[in-house]
Amino acid sequence: MIVRIPRVLALLVILLGTGASLSAQTAARGVVVSGNVQDQTGAVLPGATITLTREAATTPPAPIVTDTAGAFRFEHVVVGAYELRVEFPGFTASVTQLRIAARAPSPLTIVMQIEGLSQEVSVSGGGDQTSGSAAGNLDAVAVDAKALDDLPVLDGDVVAAVSRFLDSSALGTNGATIVVDGVEVNALSVSTSAVQQIKINHDPYAAEFMRPGRGRIEIVTKPGGRDYSGTFNLRFRDSALYARNAFAVSKPPEQRRVVEGSLGGPVEGFEKTNFVISGSHDAEDSQSIVFADTLAGKVQANVATPFRNTLASATINRQQGEHNTISLRFSHQQRSTPNQGVGGTTLAEAGRNTSQREDDTTYSQQTIVTSTLLHEFKLMVGFERQPSVSLSTQPRIVVNDAFVGGGAQADSLRTEKHFTLVDAFTWSPAGHVLKAGVNIPDWSWRGYVDNTNTGGTFFFSSLQSYALGQPYSFTQQRGDGQVAFLEKVVGLFLQDEMRPRPSLTLDFGIRYDWQTVFHDTNNVAPRASFAYMPSESGRTVIRGGAGVFYDRTGPGPIQDLLRFDGQHLQQVVLVDPGYPNPLAPGQSLGSEPSNTVVLAPDVSIPFSLQYSLGVERQLAPKTTLALTFVGSRGYHQFRSLDLNAPAPPLFLARPDPTRGVVREIESDGTMRTASVQVTLRGQMTKRVNGTAQYSYGRASNDTSGVGWMPPNSYDLSQEYGPADWDRRHGIELFGAWTAGRWFTLGASFEGYTGRPYSLTLGTDLFNTGSANARPPGIPRNSLRGPAYASLDLRWSHDVTLSRDPKGRAVTLGVDAFNVLNRENENFYVGNLSSPFFGQAISASAPRRVQLSLRARF
Numbered sequence: 001m002i003v004r005i006p007r008v009l010a011l012l013v014i015l016l017g018t019g020a021s022l023s024a025q026t027a028a029r030g031v032v033v034s035g036n037v038q039d040q041t042g043a044v045l046p047g048a049t050i051t052l053t054r055e056a057a058t059t060p061p062a063p064i065v066t067d068t069a070g071a072f073r074f075e076h077v078v079v080g081a082y083e084l085r086v087e088f089p090g091f092t093a094s095v096t097q098l099r100i101a102a103r104a105p106s107p108l109t110i111v112m113q114i115e116g117l118s119q120e121v122s123v124s125g126g127g128d129q130t131s132g133s134a135a136g137n138l139d140a141v142a143v144d145a146k147a148l149d150d151l152p153v154l155d156g157d158v159v160a161a162v163s164r165f166l167d168s169s170a171l172g173t174n175g176a177t178i179v180v181d182g183v184e185v186n187a188l189s190v191s192t193s194a195v196q197q198i199k200i201n202h203d204p205y206a207a208e209f210m211r212p213g214r215g216r217i218e219i220v221t222k223p224g225g226r227d228y229s230g231t232f233n234l235r236f237r238d239s240a241l242y243a244r245n246a247f248a249v250s251k252p253p254e255q256r257r258v259v260e261g262s263l264g265g266p267v268e269g270f271e272k273t274n275f276v277i278s279g280s281h282d283a284e285d286s287q288s289i290v291f292a293d294t295l296a297g298k299v300q301a302n303v304a305t306p307f308r309n310t311l312a313s314a315t316i317n318r319q320q321g322e323h324n325t326i327s328l329r330f331s332h333q334q335r336s337t338p339n340q341g342v343g344g345t346t347l348a349e350a351g352r353n354t355s356q357r358e359d360d361t362t363y364s365q366q367t368i369v370t371s372t373l374l375h376e377f378k379l380m381v382g383f384e385r386q387p388s389v390s391l392s393t394q395p396r397i398v399v400n401d402a403f404v405g406g407g408a409q410a411d412s413l414r415t416e417k418h419f420t421l422v423d424a425f426t427w428s429p430a431g432h433v434l435k436a437g438v439n440i441p442d443w444s445w446r447g448y449v450d451n452t453n454t455g456g457t458f459f460f461s462s463l464q465s466y467a468l469g470q471p472y473s474f475t476q477q478r479g480d481g482q483v484a485f486l487e488k489v490v491g492l493f494l495q496d497e498m499r500p501r502p503s504l505t506l507d508f509g510i511r512y513d514w515q516t517v518f519h520d521t522n523n524v525a526p527r528a529s530f531a532y533m534p535s536e537s538g539r540t541v542i543r544g545g546a547g548v549f550y551d552r553t554g555p556g557p558i559q560d561l562l563r564f565d566g567q568h569l570q571q572v573v574l575v576d577p578g579y580p581n582p583l584a585p586g587q588s589l590g591s592e593p594s595n596t597v598v599l600a601p602d603v604s605i606p607f608s609l610q611y612s613l614g615v616e617r618q619l620a621p622k623t624t625l626a627l628t629f630v631g632s633r634g635y636h637q638f639r640s641l642d643l644n645a646p647a648p649p650l651f652l653a654r655p656d657p658t659r660g661v662v663r664e665i666e667s668d669g670t671m672r673t674a675s676v677q678v679t680l681r682g683q684m685t686k687r688v689n690g691t692a693q694y695s696y697g698r699a700s701n702d703t704s705g706v707g708w709m710p711p712n713s714y715d716l717s718q719e720y721g722p723a724d725w726d727r728r729h730g731i732e733l734f735g736a737w738t739a740g741r742w743f744t745l746g747a748s749f750e751g752y753t754g755r756p757y758s759l760t761l762g763t764d765l766f767n768t769g770s771a772n773a774r775p776p777g778i779p780r781n782s783l784r785g786p787a788y789a790s791l792d793l794r795w796s797h798d799v800t801l802s803r804d805p806k807g808r809a810v811t812l813g814v815d816a817f818n819v820l821n822r823e824n825e826n827f828y829v830g831n832l833s834s835p836f837f838g839q840a841i842s843a844s845a846p847r848r849v850q851l852s853l854r855a856r857f
Contacts, residue, residue, distance in 0.1 A: 027133015031824070032098060034073040035108030037066050037086055044197060044220055045112060045700045046069030047325055047366050047374065048088040052098075054080050061773040063365050065368075067223035067274075067697075075226070086110050087371070089644060094287040120381040136531065137543055138616045138626040139679040139689060140201040140213065141165045145222070148195065150736035150746040152794035152815040154850065155258050155282065156192040156235060159217060164750055165200045165732060168609070168725035169632055169673045170215030171700055173706055177209070177216035177441075181327075181364065183378045183420055184441040188219060189331035189360055190313045191278040192229040194262040196222045205527040205547040206610070207493040207509025208424070209636070211440060212610050214588040214630075224317050233258070234854040241849035242855045245289055246550055246823045247842060252287035252302035272319035279312040288343035291401035291842065299403070303348040305339040323368040328537075330839050333358045339391070342412070344827065344842045345403050350480075352408040354387040372429060378422040386414040395580075398772055399466045399803075400762050401834030401841075406458075411451040418444035433497040446555050449483030450563055454573075456577060461763045462833040473769035475579040476589065479570045485564040485591040486514040489552055492556040495527075503533040512606070513550045517558050520604040523550045539618040543628075544612035553605075557665055557706050564663075570594035573660050573769040586674025598643075600666035607734050608634045608671065623682035630697075634671025638706035641666060645713040646767045653767075669703035671723065682775030690747075699723040702780075710780075711773045712766055718779040722756040726781075746794035754788075756781035762833025785828045790844070792817045819845040 002665030005608040037048045051063040086094040094110050143151070143162060153161045160179065167175050178185050188195075197220040204213030239254040260280035265771045267273040293297045313331035320326055335356040342351040354522055360382035367375040392407035411578045424437025456476035460466040495509035509527040529545025537621045563569040572592045574582050585587060612626030644662040654660075677699025683689045702720040710719050734748040758780050765773040774780070796813040818824075 002202040004150075005260065012582060022695065027245075031077045031079075032073060033098070033100065033108075034071070035078045035110060037072065037088070037110045040264070041046070045088050046070055047085055047368060048072075048112070049368070050087075051085045052077070052082045052788065053085070056742075062625070065322065065324065065325065067225070067319075067325070071223060071225065071227045071825070075096045081751075084108075084110075084280075085534055086112065086800050089319060100310040102777075106195070112756055113771055117217070121246070129608060133701045135511075136541075136616075137201065137204060137213075137626045138624045138681065139614065139677055139693070140199060140204075140542075141693070142263045143198045143201070145196050147689075147734075147736065148192070149811070150744050150794065150796065151734055152746055152748050152792035152817060152850075153192075154792075154815070154848075155237075155256060155284075156193055156233065156280075158192055158198060159188050159219075160247050160730070161748075162198050162200060162217060165214075165693070166217070167212075167214035167630075169548075169634070169671065170212040170725070171798070172215060172549075172551040173606075173638060174552065177211045178219070179209070179216055180219045180375065180430070181221055181378070182422055183362060183364075184360070184379050184439075185360070185380065185420070186384075187333070189311070189329075189333065189358075190221050190276075190315075191260045191262055191280040191311060193233055193260060194221050194276060194278040194313070196220045205507065205509065205529045205545045206493040207511045207525075208435065208437070208439065208526050210491055210511070210513060210550065210552070212547070215549075216505060218644070221315075222262070222276060224264040224265065224266065224276045224315070226239075226266055226274065226411050228263070228857075230261065230857055234260040235260070235850055235852045236852070237848060237850045243821045243846035243848075245843060246825075246847050247291045247300065247840075248287075248289045249300045250303060252289070254284075255280075258282045260311075263536075267316070268434065268653075270318070274317050276315040276317075276723060282307070282309040282311075285307075288339070288478070289348060289842065290345075292347060293463065294347075294403050294405075299347065301348070303339060303342045303351070303785060304338075305342060305351075308336040313613040314593075319333055325366045327364040328364075329360075329364075329606040331358075331360045334812030341408055346583040347403055347405045349404060350396065350404050351391045351395075352388050352390065352410040353390045354386065356384065358384045359380060362744040372427060374426040376422065376424050377428070378420075380420040382416075382418050384414070384418075386411045387814035393455055395455045395722075397454070397466075397688075398457060398648075401462045401829045401836055402463050402466075403830040407455055409455055410455070411459060415447040415448040416651060417442050418442065429496060432447060432498055434495065436494040436829040437492075439491050439493070440489065441491065442487060442489050442552075444555075446487055446559075447484045448482070448555075448559050448563075450483070450559075450569060452481075453477045456582065458577075458582070459560055459769075463835065470577070470763040471577055471579050471582075472771055474574045474582040475571065475769065476582075476826055477569055477571045477848075478589070480568045481563060483559055483568070485558060485562060486516065487555055488514075490514050503536075505531045507545075509547075513552070515552050515605070517561065518603065518605055519600070523605055523607070525550055525607070526550075541616040543616060544611075544613040546609065548606050549610060551608075551638075553706065557638075560663075564595055564597040566594060566596045566659075571660070574766070575767050575769055593654075593658050595661040595663065596659065597663045597665065600664050603665060603667050604668055606634065606636045606638055606669075608632050620682070622736045623684060626679040626681075628677045628678075628679070629675070630677065631674045632671070634701065636667035637671055637701065637703050638667055639667065639669045639703035640664065640707060640709045642709060642768055643713070647657055648712075648714050648725075651766045663709065665706060670720070671699070671701040673697065673699040675725075684735070687738045688735060689738075690733065692733035692735075693731070695730045696728060698728065699726040702813060709770070711768075711770070713768075718774070718777070720780045721779045724755065724781065726756055727752045727754070741798070743797045746796070749790070750794040751789040752787060757783050757785055757828055757830050758832045760832065762831040771833075783828070783830050786825050786840070788822075788824050788826070788844070789822055790818045791820055793819050808857045809855075810855070811852075811854040813854070815850040815852065817848045817850070818845060 037045045082098045084096040152672045164520040177348045199218045202212035235258040237256040261277035287302040288305045291302045301525040315329040338353045339351040348817045362380040364378045390408035394407040396409045397406040421440040435586040458471040459473045491513050493511040497507045507821045511525040525548040527547030532542045553667045611634040612630045616626040675697040679693045681691040701723045731751045736746040738744045761789045764771045794815045799810045801808040824844040829836040
């Protein structure tokens with residue numbers, strides 16, 4: 001690609017020129033007093049009432065309300081002494097004395113406290129102080145917009161950058177929960193520059209959410225503001241600046257170009273109304289690395305897997321009177337991903353083309369009903385469409401852990417129409433903060449057209465059996481693969497935070513969860529936590545809690561139950577079939593018994609009990625240390641069993657010859673985790689600010705998820721062992737060193753000990769059609785993979801074009817990922833029949849360099 005520099009520079013000049021004009025208009029209005037209001041955890045407080053009163057003033061000024069990002073701004077403020085008063089339901093009023101000179105003061109950060117504690121004003125890092133609030137835990141991870149600018153973030157993907165701080169045991173069946181401005185979403189629907197703040201593990205036992213704090217990512221987006229401002233980002237990567245991947249014969253030609261930005265400000269002609277528009281276009285010309293073994297010899301090849309993603313969003317915010325704030329957001333995302341599924345042992349011919357479109361509309365309203373009652377209403381309505389088309393219609397050939405060829409057999413179409421609802425009240429009578437409401441994280445009309453595996457798949461245990469034409473199984477689908485269903489997930493919650501004494505905070509909550517299809521209606525989840533300050537200084541906090549968290553299935557298991565009911569879509573498994581024709585003379589595939597999926601009669605929704613106890617200490621005004629023990633127990637965890645598996649001791653034939661695999665979804669699995677975490681966060685020195693976290697723990701279970709089936713359905717004695725995500729030691733850190741006005745150096749490091757994997761024979765000992773049998777007496781996940789470590793760095797330099805520290809500026813940046821070029825092998829083969837047994841077949845990316853340009857006005 002040829003980058004047309006003159007066009008980029010012209011656009012930059014236009015943006016900066018626009019910024020200069022708008023800045024001049026702002027300066028003519030006079031001195032500005034602005035800032036941000038947040039609680040002690042660093043979470044912003046939209047809707048706080050702020051009054052700026054001048055000494056000896058005869059007429060009280062009209063108060064203003066913070067916007068959706070907790071920001072406020074007073075204009076036309078003349079020289080003099082003032083009192084800034086901030087009020088928010090459930091928090092003690094904050095009063096700050098200000099003296100305004102001829103020059104505008106630096107933006108303020110007002111840190112509010114739960115009623116009963118004293119207030120403080122901090123110019124930065126409002127969440128880096130100990131707090132008596134039950135939600136003020138300092139082992140949380142918080143990243144604000146400034147930190148995101150300073151840290152190395154690959155392609156600006158902020159969700160991926162912070163996801164490593166999640167706890168796999170807290171994720172549940174559907175993975176991490178993403179909450180944007182209080183609404184649960186499938187993905188971030190605004191561009192990176194429109195993000196104000198990201199938090200993980202904020203209020204871990206909140207009854208408002210289905211999953212624990214370590215299982216969700218909370219994102220707050222930027223408001224429009226009262227002045228025009230914007231950001232334009234250009235990120236560029238090219239393989240000329242890369243090291244070679246360890247599994248590539250040669251360094252493949254790759255390039256990624258990300259153009260992204262946002263613009264916000266007032267809507268002319270509409271008082272107290274502002275807007276934010278954001279968008280991005282992400283174009284990547286990437287290569288997947290094939291590392292396979294075939295009859296013709298080893299295959300090491302680079303396969304083009306380009307990626308295109310366009311995102312656009314527009315938000316309108318309006319202050320309706322003094323007590324109502326409404327917001328309306330539209331977002332659109334279009335993604336194209338050809339040649340997916342290729343890489344490792346999967347050859348280029350077995351790829352598929354996928355695309356995705358998603359459109360969402362979100363309405364939010366916040367109403368201050370009285371001085372102690374706050375009402376929040378949020379509704380998101382959306383539509384998704386995701387087709388997948390195989391590159392080849394040939395039958396799929398799978399030689400376990402050697403190569404995958406033929407067609408992908410992955411033709412399908414997924415559609416979804418959904419809405420998400422949150423309706424909650426916060427009431428703060430004396431000594432209490434009560435929050436109650438209903439949230440519907442998923443109410444969706446889903447459609448699925450399943451044309452996968454209609455051409456069939458042959459499975460071979462080894463290259464030798466492939467050369468002899470002896471597959472151990474053949475699977476194929478036929479019939480009606482169209483399903484449509486309504487998935488409903490509903491939650492009710494009530495939470496009360498009380499302070500019986502100034503040094504003690506108690507938080508009690510209860511939640512009820514319900515979902516369709518699974519007729520389990522007693523999912524009541526009590527939760528409680530406390531925070532105790534043993535000394536008057538407040539520098540030490542003892543914090544603990546426990547809570548029950550229910551899981552949900554997501555659409556996958558529901559689709560399986562509807563598709564494979566024995567009538568609509570027939571899935572046939574033939575053991576020891578012929579090749580290339582799987583049928584024996586006179587045999588008809590239509591006469592073969594088909595597979596079915598059923599629910600166990602006693603199936604219930606899985607739940608986990610999480611508990612923690614920790615000590616937090618204020619080491620310096622802006623530096624804290626937290627030591628936390630976190631444990632969990634998982635009950636009724638999902639897994640699957642084959643009720644019609646060939647019976648022991650010979651495993652020759654299925655008990656019911658008229659049926660194939662009868663996969664029963666049951667909830668008899670267990671899980672146990674325990675970990676100790678040490679978190680240091682805040683301003684370490686005058687110029688260094690960041691977070692470091694070390695953890696040591698263990699995680700064990702006897703299931704790998706709702707779709708997992710053990711090798712022998714009649715003997716589960718060897719299934720309990722290390723969980724798939726078990727890592728004994730882990731280190732995470734990120735931070736930035738600011739060298740005055742010269743440059744900023746940001747760093748991010750992550751290191752872990754290896755994950756477990758299983759030793760398998762690669763043969764179908766139990767005649768089930770799966771070659772996942774292990775040697776006798778060998779438990780699941782008995783082997784351990786290699787450790788992982790990666791250091792990322794970012795150098796950036798700001799060229800300011802205005803005296804205002806938040807005014808016009810251009811930032812030049814250079815990011816280096818995996819700076820030490822460590823070979824992080826990420827998948828080891830435990831199959832004894834594979835030519836790669838005991839070896840890795842892929843590795844994480846080598847050292848890569850990213851160039852960036854940011855214009856801010």
